[in-house]
Amino acid sequence: MTMISNGVIDAENEKVHAALEADYDHLGEVLARRGVDIGWVKDKVAAYGVAVPSWGVGTGGTRFARFPGQGEPRHIFDKLEDCAVIQQLTRATPTVSLHIPWDKVDDLKGLKQRGDELGLGFDAMNSNTFQDQPQQRLSYKYGSLSNANGATRQQAIDHNIECIEIGKVLGSKALTVWIGDGSNFPGQSHFARSFERYLEAMKSIYKHLPDDWRIFSEHKMYEPAFYSTVVQDWGSNYLIAQELGPKAFCLVDLGHHAPNVNIEMIVSRLIQFKKLGGFHFNDSKYGDDDLDTGSIDPYRLFLVFNELVDAELSHADGFDPAHMLDQSHNVTDPIESLMTSAMEVSRAYAQALIVDREALGGYQEGGDALMAYETLKKAFRTDVEPILAMARLEQEGAINPVSAYRASGYRQKIAGERPAVTGSGGGIV
Ligand code: LRH
Ligand code: MN
Ligand code: MN
Numbered sequence: 001m002t003m004i005s006n007g008v009i010d011a012e013n014e015k016v017h018a019a020l021e022a023d024y025d026h027l028g029e030v031l032a033r034r035g036v037d038i039g040w041v042k043d044k045v046a047a048y049g050v051a052v053p054s055w056g057v058g059t060g061g062t063r064f065a066r067f068p069g070q071g072e073p074r075h076i077f078d079k080l081e082d083c084a085v086i087q088q089l090t091r092a093t094p095t096v097s098l099h100i101p102w103d104k105v106d107d108l109k110g111l112k113q114r115g116d117e118l119g120l121g122f123d124a125m126n127s128n129t130f131q132d133q134p135q136q137r138l139s140y141k142y143g144s145l146s147n148a149n150g151a152t153r154q155q156a157i158d159h160n161i162e163c164i165e166i167g168k169v170l171g172s173k174a175l176t177v178w179i180g181d182g183s184n185f186p187g188q189s190h191f192a193r194s195f196e197r198y199l200e201a202m203k204s205i206y207k208h209l210p211d212d213w214r215i216f217s218e219h220k221m222y223e224p225a226f227y228s229t230v231v232q233d234w235g236s237n238y239l240i241a242q243e244l245g246p247k248a249f250c251l252v253d254l255g256h257h258a259p260n261v262n263i264e265m266i267v268s269r270l271i272q273f274k275k276l277g278g279f280h281f282n283d284s285k286y287g288d289d290d291l292d293t294g295s296i297d298p299y300r301l302f303l304v305f306n307e308l309v310d311a312e313l314s315h316a317d318g319f320d321p322a323h324m325l326d327q328s329h330n331v332t333d334p335i336e337s338l339m340t341s342a343m344e345v346s347r348a349y350a351q352a353l354i355v356d357r358e359a360l361g362g363y364q365e366g367g368d369a370l371m372a373y374e375t376l377k378k379a380f381r382t383d384v385e386p387i388l389a390m391a392r393l394e395q396e397g398a399i400n401p402v403s404a405y406r407a408s409g410y411r412q413k414i415a416g417e418r419p420a421v422t423g424s425g426g427g428i429v
Helices: 006-033 038-047 076-090 108-118 150-170 191-207 234-244 263-272 298-313 334-353 357-366 369-381 385-394 401-408 410-417
Strands: 095-097 174-177 214-218 248-253 276-281 322-325
Touching: 006 038, 006 385, 006 401, 038 334, 038 385, 076 095, 076 108, 076 334, 076 401, 076 410, 108 150, 150 174, 150 191, 174 191, 174 276, 191 214, 191 234, 214 234, 214 276, 234 248, 234 263, 248 263, 263 276, 263 298, 298 334, 298 369, 322 334, 334 369, 334 385, 334 401, 357 369, 401 410
Parallel strands: 174 214, 214 248, 248 276, 276 322
Antiparallel strands: none
């Protein structure tokens, strides 16, 4: 079933269809002159998908304040419907990534069935041991999987195992573990002992992974811990994946690095050593800002995809990263932001696909730095929008998803059905 009437989408598409055909034909000629088959790029873009985070469809806010919008999802079933709108219009987001226990999943079978009805699959499960939940027995104030107290660690382990069990019913194939464990003062925690406890705990979780599952550890430089963080960088992350075994991989959240860090090179390293598990896409200016993907530095996103496409086209061994968005929306309609972000990810992919890799390789070998750089820039400068739009149109999506969404009146409709939520303090639930 579809959330928005196909008639609305058709009517919106009709307005710009002829212009799209002309733009697509023109771009096809431009690319043909460069030896690129536009149909090949379009088919790859059409087959590409990025998962939507269930927590993204609600207004996130910051830790200082949250200003809810209209029609905020009340529960996971509402969230799924919003995700279905994003997929219907963009055709780029076939799966949803859940966060437990932000998503209350009491009716697991019903949830799976609803996903099937809406044509949505379930991507990686996300556990949450970075905050205390009501009625929680032991606090995570001093850490979860690395807590000095064995009973607290066990509680965090059990929660992760529960996430795997939930995911098994839903058809998920991965567990993403991000912990906020760390310290706020020099001397507060013993670096090596904390990491050792974390590794032991992760090994216990790893034992419960089904054979066809993967576990992703997600690093983050700081926050909520402001002096030291147990899993703070890709080096620690790589060590974790190595220690755990072949089903363990590193997850790269674009917002979790120091400013100016060369993320695309980290991506390359992890690919080379077969430990790249996946991404949380977002953008940032200062830290873990959770801004819309591609909104600040689309060139960096392109450079990350340049590495991914290089690996894809050279059939790099063991290369199968999961792609997810992870962002927080403060001033926009989350559905519009997520649609735009999904399209930004597809755009970076398409631009990376049209890089002349043979020429690039020649310039690299020959030491022609300027032409190597120019080869990348040429692809990045190319407006691939007609390819993305055509891929959407051919799959019954919208040529312009935001216009179609606005024309549909979906937000107004759900605002009438879902009770208004008042503003509150920070939080991303
Ligand atoms: C931590 C993080 C992690 C969480 C999500 C809500 O900053 O990136 O992925 O699960 O935010
Ligand atoms: Mn993340
Ligand atoms: Mn984050």
